[in-house]
Amino acid sequence: MTPTLQDLFIEAAWETLMMVGGAAAIAVVIGLPLALVLHATARGGLAQNGFINRPVGLLINAVRSTPFIILMVAIVPFTRLVAGTSIGTTAAIVPLALAATAFITRLFESAFSEVDRGVVEAARAMGATRMQILWKVLVPEAMPGLIASVTVTLVSLVGFSAMAGAVGGGGLGDLGIRFGYQRFMPEVMASVVLILILFVQGLQSLGDWLVRRVRRR
Template identity: 60%
Template sequence: MLSPQIYELLFKALLDTLHMVAVSGALGTVIGLPIGVLLAVTGRGELLQNLVFNRIVGAIVNMTRSTPFIILVVAIIPFTRLIAGTSIGTTAAIVPLTVAAAPFIARIVENAIREVDRGLIEAAQAMGATPFQIVRKVLLPEALPAIVMGLTLSAVSLIGYSAMVGAVGGGGLGDLGIRYGYQRFLPEVMLAVVVVLIVLVQIVQSTGDWIAQRVNKRNLKR
């Protein structure tokens, strides 16, 4: 049975995790969404073909995505200190979480846009639409359900990453599980952390699925 103090710590850790995931997810989307769009429209034979730009940005995205998260956290500690003023705590953890999320989201957006029926693009071009208008009125609306599902997957991944960052003093549920469940030999605390993480992932996934369905229905009606 958990003590009232542990329940209080668990609630605070949950709030810290939600804060890290929400802020890093929002920042990752703000950064990753335009990068993903640019990667999609600058590829070979696309609206704004620019192979040099596409390959350089694509290589940077791939390098960031291929770096294991825990190594990324340690590798960018100087950058984290520059941005957050510290390398420990929930605020500092947002920096590596954002760096990890942005390229992941960029690839999701790129793939979603590439799946849009080219017939719609050609029809928009035939009506004299500019590339910007095609992106805003055709590509993004048509790719929106897939983008929402991708952002949901990103949020679930960030929840897992936020638990991992607890190993290096990032705070949140992962930090609570390590400090109390592992270091103080309290398996009931570790179990509680795992249960909360599972429930949180289920809520995020279900919410994302519901939003994607609603968006998809609107597209069908249109």
């Protein structure tokens, strides 16, 4: 049975959600500890160490400065090693997660830098260890900024996922290219763009609401 255009839209939207959600989850899990390491080992940090801070920072900057479409192609062997294939939604999560991790790490680091140093000094004066300060003081105090960072990353991932669709990653981008562009169906392209706009708007509104809620607490 040939799938209808509606079925294709539902499948593509689900694939986009999988790519964005999977990549964002991986980015947060890896990016949060990396950001804490960068913040702690920076000049004037809790554990100042240039031998750790500089290489990690350079690696993150290198990934961030690489255009996503080039990054996808450059790490094809790694993607194939991790996902077993270099084509499809699952494979697209690998470069998406890598790009998002570098992006969100810097945003998290910036959020930690905005925490009042007086709070950190008070925790040190009360005998808190470095790990306790990092996880029980910095993370809670920076929570509004962390949520805002996740929101920005999710919005960026929506655009990246559409780009991944252009090279066989699936999702709404793939649907727009195959039907809207290659088959000359402008109504499909317009629908894809509209869905992506609504998706981004929904993510941004939810993120803004969560930030306001956390700040009130």
